Amino acid sequence: MNKFEKPMGKKICDTGRNIKRFLSYHLDEYSLGDGQFGILYEIAGNEGISQEQISKNRNVDKATIAKAVKKLIDNDYIYRVKDKQDKRAYCLYCTEKGIKFIPEIKRIIILENATVTKGFTQEEVDLLSHLLERVTTNIDDFFEKEK
Amino acid sequence: MNKFEKPMGKKICDTGRNIKRFLSYHLDEYSLGDGQFGILYEIAGNEGISQEQISKNRNVDKATIAKAVKKLIDNDYIYRVKDKQDKRAYCLYCTEKGIKFIPEIKRIIILENATVTKGFTQEEVDLLSHLLERVTTNIDDFFEKEK
Numbered sequence: 001m002n003k004f005e006k007p008m009g010k011k012i013c014d015t016g017r018n019i020k021r022f023l024s025y026h027l028d029e030y031s032l033g034d035g036q037f038g039i040l041y042e043i044a045g046n047e048g049i050s051q052e053q054i055s056k057n058r059n060v061d062k063a064t065i066a067k068a069v070k071k072l073i074d075n076d077y078i079y080r081v082k083d084k085q086d087k088r089a090y091c092l093y094c095t096e097k098g099i100k101f102i103p104e105i106k107r108i109i110i111l112e113n114a115t116v117t118k119g120f121t122q123e124e125v126d127l128l129s130h131l132l133e134r135v136t137t138n139i140d141d142f143f144e145k146e147k
Numbered sequence: 148m149n150k151f152e153k154p155m156g157k158k159i160c161d162t163g164r165n166i167k168r169f170l171s172y173h174l175d176e177y178s179l180g181d182g183q184f185g186i187l188y189e190i191a192g193n194e195g196i197s198q199e200q201i202s203k204n205r206n207v208d209k210a211t212i213a214k215a216v217k218k219l220i221d222n223d224y225i226y227r228v229k230d231k232q233d234k235r236a237y238c239l240y241c242t243e244k245g246i247k248f249i250p251e252i253k254r255i256i257i258l259e260n261a262t263v264t265k266g267f268t269q270e271e272v273d274l275l276s277h278l279l280e281r282v283t284t285n286i287d288d289f290f291e292k293e294k
Contacts, residue, residue, distance in 0.1 A: 009166045009259045016163030019156045112156045118285045128278045132162045138265045
């Protein structure tokens with residue numbers, strides 16, 4: 001089959017959506033969407049990080065990050081403090097509830113990985129990882145040329 | 148590196164998000180989100196399909212499909228007609244504007260595939276495709292067992 005007949009982009013997106021279903025299934029009881037889950041984990045590993053930095057790290061627009069941060073604050077997983085240097089920016093920290101939730105996040109990530117790569121040899125894991133990195137590089141290159 | 152140290156789920160989701168960025172870049176001028184784009188293409192290939200069937204085919208909840216369908220109707224890409232058999236259901240069809248847009252969708256899909264798989268041999272395309280299918284099967288199996 002010719003490579004153009006199989007929409008690879010769609011296949012990757014569909015697989016990603018399936019993985020998000022898996023995450024939602026495990027996170028629903030905590031009032032956490034899969035976007036918020038990742039951001040909470042990022043804040044836990046980088047206490048004091050700014051929304052802007054999260055936006056850059058995740059390659060997601062600021063408005064989307066702002067919405068997720070608001071939900072995390074509303075659900076008492078994180079809190080924010082005005083940056084002393086840059087008065088327009090906020091530094092984000094985990095609340096006690098957020099900190100207590102981190103082991104559960106780790107447990108879900110381990111379960112997710114075990115499920116996603118079930119039956120894979122280490123070579124196959126490395127191969128899939130490598131092929132996906134090449135896809136990302138291809139798209140980055142496209143945007144680089146469009147600049 | 149141990150396979151649990153690299154979150155494969157995150158890598159697949161991130162790659163999918165990157166591909167969606169590519170789609171958004173090409174679709175913004177048409178007031179089409181990447182979700183609507185796929186649904187429009189599906190209706191074009193299955194004139195008269197119901198929202199429920201699209202929801203099943205794409206494994207996406209009905210509310211999300213309903214939102215995307217509404218946007219497609221508002222932007223005059225599709226229209227809906229009450230099902231003669233099932234009065235609660237609607238059959239979806241492309242408008243003239245929708246039909247005229249299909250070649251552009253095909254062009255974007257071809258460009259997307261060429262970009263995503265740039266530098267890939269046919270064997271690598273097949274391999275990536277096969278590994279992603281195994282990931283999907285793994286997640287389906289997980290949900291099957293949870294039932």
